[in-house]
Amino acid sequence: MSRTRAYFDHNATTPLRAEVLEGLRAALEETYGNASSIHRDGQRARQLVEEARRKVAVFLNADPREIVFTSGGTESDNTAIFGVVAASEGSRKHVVTTTIEHPAVLNACERLEQLGIDVSYVPVDASGVVNPADLEAALRPETVLASVMHANNETGALQPIPEIASVCHRAGVPLHVDAVQSCGKARVDCGTLGADMLSLSAHKLYGPKGVGVLWIRKGTPFAKLLYGGHHERDRRPGTENVPGIHALGIAVSRCQVEWEAEAERLRKLRDHLESLLLSHVEGVSVNAGGSTRLPNTSNVRIDGVEGEPLVIALDLRGFAVSSGAACSSGSVEPSHVLTAIGLSREQARSCIRISLGMSNTREQVEALAGAIEDSVGHLRRIAPAAGSRVSAGGGSQ
Ligand SMILES: Cc1ncc(COP(=O)(O)O)c(C=O)c1O
Incomplete structure (x- = not known):
């Protein structure tokens, strides 16, 4: 039995929400145009992408122009880390992160070390929380980025991001926040958090797998990782995953109302x-x-x-x-x-x-x-x- x-x-x-699945299916079937094409089929696809961008911007309290669609949390984390490091000046570069990050951050940092970039891993206390003073102590004149997750995926412990952002900004260091686990479960407001970059993944909030967001605050040093077309304001090339992005928009809108x-x-x-x-x-x-x-x-x-x-x-x-x-x-x-x-x-x-x-x-x-x-x-x-x-x-x- x-x-x-x-x-x-x-x-x-x-799992997918029923209305997300419905939107995904409809977009897959009906909105197959390339969002860069100028004909009506392309314009309809563009409309879905821009509608989703506005929904994500409202959800995160950000400017829609600062939203970059990606293939998910792993890509967003990697793009933030390598993107800032590549764009920053100086021959000696240093990055600060924590010991409890997701492998999408930790393994990207390990790669930085292989490339000769110093990385400091700030420890956490017994309840899994980073002390902003410890992070401050790890900053150096050559630090180009700090990356700290909002909520830990294993313990759920929330990190004091606004305090960490203040510490970073006093030192002139941009802060990336992996908010893949907190989006949809806690308040994620780019204004209040004070970060400069933030990662989100649709499949953690009842959206489809393989689509996500990197929010990049205007003015943050950033060099794109991939080379191709000029999509996403020249920050992430590749024909947009229109159905996935549309479904992500529906998922965040529902979350916004219900979370x-x-x-x-x-x-x-x-x-x-x-x-x-x-x-x-x-x-x-x-x-x-x-x-x-x-x-x-x-x-x-x-x-x-x-x-x-x-x-x-x-x-x-x-x-x-x-x-x-x-x-x-x-x-x-x-x-x-x-x-x-x-x-x-x-x-x-x-x-x-x-x-x-x-x-x-x-x-x-x-x-x-x-x-x-x-x-x-x-x-x-x-x-x-x-x-x-x-x-x-x-x-x-
Ligand atoms: C905190 C955190 N960051 C990043 C990721 C990676 O996201 P994705 O599965 O969308 O690549 C995950 C997924 O488990 C996660 O929990």
Whole structure:
């Protein structure tokens, strides 16, 4: 008998909203013109792109001319980092980022290092938050860019971006913010955040995969990465993904209307889930529990079990959760984010991430808590985590 599945991995990706799918399908079928063509079919495509640009600009409180459509979060992050570094003056260049960034930033920085550019990685505290004073201390006269994420994809911890932006601007350093996880789950207002560049990805907010945005504040030093046509005001060449961009516009508009009420609903569900786990499962603690977190994200450590077998056990029971960032699943290395907040490698391997979203209900949350309790009991009997013991008590950090 097939069981109904419950999806709790919304930080990895989200399903399409019905109206997004409808818009995507209609644009794929009907708006096939090239947005650069001057005939009517081209003009209709251009209209969809510019409409979406205005929607994104309203959503981010930015100028539509500062919105660049990309193929997603990874491209936006890379374009920001390499784009600013290439445009900045000086023979010695230095970039500042943090130890908890997504691989789209960390691996771009690793490449910078291979190219002879210095990179400093600012650590975070036990609740997964960067101290702006530490970031300030890392800045140097030759620093050309700082890149700090708004919300961490694994713990949900929100970073003090306005304070970090002030520190950067006092030193004349532009700030890029990876807001891929916070868009749609927290307030993302380019004016209030004070950053100079910001990345967004459609598939994290009920839009399609393979389309995103890089917001570039006017005046930010920037050199394009790709060479081709003069699309996107000469910042990102390539024939526009009109259906994807149109669908992204619909997704952000819906988010704009609904995110606050939804965030409150998810926060209650997430807190209910955590209190069930803390009271029913021995050895549970909430990673980054002491931080201001995304309302949908819960990263829990469960002593005495490995995260991977627990994810598989839950999958067999009909629940999709993650044992770390989806982008690095398959890797045996413990999460760099969890070790950065002070967990040992063994502790980091005993964690799962539960990220809630639109389809989740109280009943699903209670069923998930029950399934975790049962699966943990079973796994502790048959496959206890190497070197870890259940410590009584738990509690959130
Ligand atoms: C914080 C963060 N940045 C960037 C990305 C990459 O975005 P995309 O999947 O659109 O390339 C992700 C995706 O997991 C993410 O969570």
